[in-house]
Amino acid sequence: MSKVIKGGTVVTADLTYEADVKIEGGVITEIGPDLSGDEILDASGCYVMPGGIDPHVHLEMPFMGTYSADDFASGTRAAVSGGTTMVVDFCLPDPGQSLMDALMRWDNKSTLATCDYSFHMAITWWGEQVFNEMETVVREKGINTFKHFLAYKGSLMVNDDELFASFQRCAELGAMPLVHAENGDVVASMSAKLLEEGNVGPEAHAYSRPPEVEGEATNRAIMLADMAGVPLYVVHTSCEQSHEAIRRARQKGMRVYGEPLIQHLTLDESEYFDKDWDHAARRVMSPPFRNKMHQDSLWAGLQAGSLSCVATDHCAFTTDQKRYGVGDFTKIPNGTGGLEDRLPMLWTYGVGTGRLTMNEFVAVTSTNIAKILNMYPKKGAILVGADADIVVWDPKRSKTITAANQVSTIDYSVFEGKEVTGLPRFTLSRGKVMVEESTLKTEEGHGEFVARQPYTAV
Amino acid sequence: MSKVIKGGTVVTADLTYEADVKIEGGVITEIGPDLSGDEILDASGCYVMPGGIDPHVHLEMPFMGTYSADDFASGTRAAVSGGTTMVVDFCLPDPGQSLMDALMRWDNKSTLATCDYSFHMAITWWGEQVFNEMETVVREKGINTFKHFLAYKGSLMVNDDELFASFQRCAELGAMPLVHAENGDVVASMSAKLLEEGNVGPEAHAYSRPPEVEGEATNRAIMLADMAGVPLYVVHTSCEQSHEAIRRARQKGMRVYGEPLIQHLTLDESEYFDKDWDHAARRVMSPPFRNKMHQDSLWAGLQAGSLSCVATDHCAFTTDQKRYGVGDFTKIPNGTGGLEDRLPMLWTYGVGTGRLTMNEFVAVTSTNIAKILNMYPKKGAILVGADADIVVWDPKRSKTITAANQVSTIDYSVFEGKEVTGLPRFTLSRGKVMVEESTLKTEEGHGEFVARQPYTAV
Amino acid sequence: MSKVIKGGTVVTADLTYEADVKIEGGVITEIGPDLSGDEILDASGCYVMPGGIDPHVHLEMPFMGTYSADDFASGTRAAVSGGTTMVVDFCLPDPGQSLMDALMRWDNKSTLATCDYSFHMAITWWGEQVFNEMETVVREKGINTFKHFLAYKGSLMVNDDELFASFQRCAELGAMPLVHAENGDVVASMSAKLLEEGNVGPEAHAYSRPPEVEGEATNRAIMLADMAGVPLYVVHTSCEQSHEAIRRARQKGMRVYGEPLIQHLTLDESEYFDKDWDHAARRVMSPPFRNKMHQDSLWAGLQAGSLSCVATDHCAFTTDQKRYGVGDFTKIPNGTGGLEDRLPMLWTYGVGTGRLTMNEFVAVTSTNIAKILNMYPKKGAILVGADADIVVWDPKRSKTITAANQVSTIDYSVFEGKEVTGLPRFTLSRGKVMVEESTLKTEEGHGEFVARQPYTAV
Amino acid sequence: MSKVIKGGTVVTADLTYEADVKIEGGVITEIGPDLSGDEILDASGCYVMPGGIDPHVHLEMPFMGTYSADDFASGTRAAVSGGTTMVVDFCLPDPGQSLMDALMRWDNKSTLATCDYSFHMAITWWGEQVFNEMETVVREKGINTFKHFLAYKGSLMVNDDELFASFQRCAELGAMPLVHAENGDVVASMSAKLLEEGNVGPEAHAYSRPPEVEGEATNRAIMLADMAGVPLYVVHTSCEQSHEAIRRARQKGMRVYGEPLIQHLTLDESEYFDKDWDHAARRVMSPPFRNKMHQDSLWAGLQAGSLSCVATDHCAFTTDQKRYGVGDFTKIPNGTGGLEDRLPMLWTYGVGTGRLTMNEFVAVTSTNIAKILNMYPKKGAILVGADADIVVWDPKRSKTITAANQVSTIDYSVFEGKEVTGLPRFTLSRGKVMVEESTLKTEEGHGEFVARQPYTAV
């Protein structure tokens, strides 16, 4: 049975043109004028774009004996409701745990996903076993990216020695390292000091990790990657300091990619000064929101190409979960939602304001990500043969974001009250219509794991 | 009658994949496995890439009562022999001359072109007539780019006032200004001083226009473009100073494009110190060759994306013509050749050394140019519907560049003695095979003018 | 008759130590403990510092048939009341006027000065006469600095050709060029456009000359100075763009000095949005006030040493004079006051906040200026043999700035309402006490011209 | 008994003037014309400057059971022979050793010094004892600077946690941290890899620690200092990467000082490629010599003020000692000589070439150092009351540097064959003539320890 998306304007990372798109067996089989098929999706007045890819989410992430609130079912449902058709989650081994064992747990969790997904593997400890299993992960498990935490001292953090060893291992395997770049020693020390001085509220979270602390870690990771001879992907680049390190490296010819989050692009540190503890705590994430000067830097980076993609770091905790940290900001679970809002927010604040072209919007939300993570053009493309992960984007639809109407299971939204113009008319995952305007037609378990090969060509 | 390029690997600005390419009526009609057609071109072991586009050439350019040596016939023959399938020339009105009249002259000159071409219009004087004719040029003549000379005082140069007026006019028309960025006042003053002091040889040409002089003019043009609200294209970016100004602007979100020449990427200022006057004079061009630090900067710019495309500024004068300047370097006609060497040189020194990926090679020699000049995907693409301007690139073929074997009509090559690996097996212009290895099958007059619309989407 | 400043702490650009200072015949004759003399000035609890030098004032400046409101009498009275013991004014020849004739006018105007003064000579037109007279100015008139306006098109502005010629002439004479750096062509064009569009109020003054316009002109002047082989002094550096150009140049080893004004360090562009026309118009000066990001840049420049001195550009017009520009912002006389507030404001916002050390305060208000303008250690020093231009600074005295109590003759203050802590207890001009706390003891005509030699050693 | 230096030109960090200088009791007692005294030193044709201060030497440094070849006797003899009148050595506690015990060893070693000296205390391990003893060191021992090694893993290196703790402790005590900035983890890993691959020669030492490795460590130390709220002094800044980090920090208002070595300013990495093992090994030091681009950066930093002082890191090992490392470059003792050559080399390559003024020469070799280390104006000044540490500099004297004639005890010189113009006629240590042209009149034990107070005013 074939579907045709009819009457729309195809917008890709490098083209804008009128065409119908035909889908059969989950892939795009024809692009051109006047196509016919068994089922017609009316795209008139709409842009037909590659579905969004969120390179950075944490669904059902283990935390203090419980889990982040959105699991693969609700998380991917939120994703498609906002036009995102693929997510990449992080497999997080416990200290000492086999990478394979951890991966099995993530495989199990992801069975209910509505849209496709892939994994980054985190290197949370180091040893011969990890060294060896990395090869299996790359060669047999379809994972070509390894995440490293320079922060979260005492739990996820690895030291420079381990980092450098892992980066060199990545180089051998054709894999790419990712880093959460904040100096964990300083964060730990500052946090202890703040608590000691009685600064226990959510605003102290921001004080504990200023921009210089992120810039330093980014700069260090870049040097290590350069010495190891691997490219580097810096997740959640939130500030000018980190961006500066990235573009300085790029200007020497190094292959470094920066990923601002939609939150950092549109929200600022004043959120932490809200008198309502809940309001502030719900925004606690690492790195924290920054001031507007940093926002300007991030937008300019997307315009100039010195920053490469936009993610969410979706890691949703309920207000109840956030309240674990009353009286001690270091116990507030780090993370915010945003999966369903990334595309509408970026369209509204990026394309709507003239900062980004539509093609750049597609590039930073989908195509660049697919290329960097080595799954282009299966994903991130409107091309014959590509997966039919498509969003039919209605630039006229608008809404006011509110937790009351959101798909994510948590009880608030960091974007509460924001008006967005530009929303999906249809979202398709491998040809299946998952969303039609406000109606969800998602199917648990439809999502499949996307294997990604090493030696990215980008 | 159909042609099929068979057995090759298609390489575009963002994809590398094995496929055959079918051509009918001058355009690509099918891309995929196992295609058949009336004529087969064997691409086994080869890369099938969009033909090169040279955004910056001067064919049969009027000069002191004579013309630059390569005309549209020989120049485009040289182009296709090296895999370039389109050139963009500069229409240069005389002071006071109607833009329309000048364009007619360029139309006449270009009738013998072997491959397709387009024009930039130069603004060499200013007045109400120019202001008005710019609209006609854009709306009726298919030209969306206007060149401005900040140097060549007393002939082509326009002052800041005129520049700003023209940039504002471009903004109204959706056109993009181009600049030759050197401070003409300083160059004139320095040249006079050097001559006065007895520095009359070709090396004094370089002394008269150091990098700071180019950097200043670039910086000034960027500010004017920013104030006028237009993007800007900086031709022949030769040095770190100019590149720095461009990337500083880009990092503020300004849309500025830099164009290094293959000469500046691979040759340096030591050429001017050759004891042979002819050797040095043949390399006289503006901006002059720079030192290796500047080369590093240009390569890094291509890697980082802060520089956008690679051109030649092909403006070939014979040794006899160069000798007009014996005893007075300011009379040496400015310009060098390179049209047929751009692709092999960039491949050898860029892809062969690991600086650039193959996809980046295609981007900077073809696709980026097509996008920036608003003729993508008609040009610069391997897509169904695109013009079949294609080079079938044999990465194993090699040669030593020598004037003795070159296609250009001049009697020397600035790349004399350079060994290149990577050469066309076939070059096709709108489906017609113009080159098969060393055999030229060019056809005078086959080339057509390519009209380009305003309001580039890039 | 001798005086001794007793019981204070001497603070110079590089030292802080307790000592008495003895003065005889207008110069310092002894520095040390337990000095005695005919008259004792009690400096207990105070800092004994070199009197401030304002390198940039316009007293009784001709304007539209009238003059700026503070003349040499009232202006220097204001100066000493705030601890400034020397000012440098600008001699402004009319177009075509002999530099000598202009200088005679300035000599005449300055006879009533209370404190010492010197002149910069402005190059407002170009020709053989100017070229020749520059030598006389330098060799016979004790002026080693030449001011150039890159803005004020149609009146003071010189073009690049003239600028470069003058810079080269400065190089020959051992003189240093100064520049008012804004692109006059753009300012003129933008101003016309704004007026045309009905933007006639004072806020449009700021719109007509954004930071990029200043940055460009600074960058251009630096290149010209570099090519001419002279150092360069950039007056009223107001923004990051201009500062960036200066520090980029300095980082190449070029000798470039930047002069932020106390106004730009402490006031911002929001002043222009005041609904009161008078309020806004009184703040109209060029360059205009900038946003806080630019303020941060200027302060950091003083801390890092990339900016060298702090001035006022004191050019006071009354509200009546400002009102010439009602209905046309281009007719509002450019200039603000500040001579008497520079030291207290910089102490309060610089030293008081911990941004600057006391020694840095002395450096940027006095010593650096004396060195750069080549009159150190006659001026700018607490050394035996130096002129006894001294301020005895009481770090505890405070006041609220208000026009009601100011010395300047104008009817308002741009610093109205600012509280300052740190004020002179005594100000001495060549040993004569001119100010004792709030009591003025100034003497018209006491001030002398300070001749400055070429070939600055700095 | 009094001495008068007669007929010279006094050159200080901010003045150049003709005067005699009178000395009594080891201090300067009078400066002025026509002074008389018991003994006259003829300074005609000479510059009378503050004696050099070398802020970074290692005399009799313990190493593998032996010591660096120059001890305090021969080292300070070498110093004064070249116009340096004070050195600052590093007290290096063993792991676990009391700072007090270490200091006692250094006190013992230094008894034979010919000129004055001071100590930096190194933090080579961390614990409550160190934390507590730091206070004693600062309050009772006259040491206000603490050195930290980010390299030398397994021996001197401290980790980020310790570094940050120590920096915070410095902040409390008003002390300033110093850092040897190279990433020790990377150096160790690279060294092991190089050895493994058979790269055992001295050139591999340079490969093991490229500029990025130094830049990273500098950047990290700056962030830590910023977070701790202390200024920072970066020893042996050798490359653009480190310099860039320093000036970026300074441009944010941070107080960071960079110290290039005379070796890095004048020698380059090509030395390591000499076929003679001894030649290369004698140049092994950390950081290693860099290429000429880095030299340009260092010189420009001295000109712009973004780098503050010039040192030697004098740590002289004989060829025999260097040969410990035959077959394993990691065993070559790190260090070169230079104490006696710093001033002549910097004068020749700095002042002689026009890069630096004479005043800047004094600043970077003496006055800036005295200020930053908080011993100005006792040291680093030609002022009444200052110690009579003076060099009478003959700008016409010249020599060719050769080990054959050097004062240092080692058997070679890294500056062998360099011609220098500008040498001491006299060197005085607290008024005692130690050197008269080529004649040494040094006195073992004349040197005294210089106590330095916390809370530097600079």
Ligand SMILES: [Zn+2]
């Ligand atoms: Zn993270």
Ligand SMILES: [Zn+2]
């Ligand atoms: Zn995350």
Ligand SMILES: [Zn+2]
């Ligand atoms: Zn040109």
Ligand SMILES: [Zn+2]
């Ligand atoms: Zn050209």
Ligand SMILES: [Zn+2]
């Ligand atoms: Zn001005």
Ligand SMILES: [Zn+2]
């Ligand atoms: Zn002024």
Ligand SMILES: [Zn+2]
């Ligand atoms: Zn060291």
Ligand SMILES: [Zn+2]
């Ligand atoms: Zn050392």
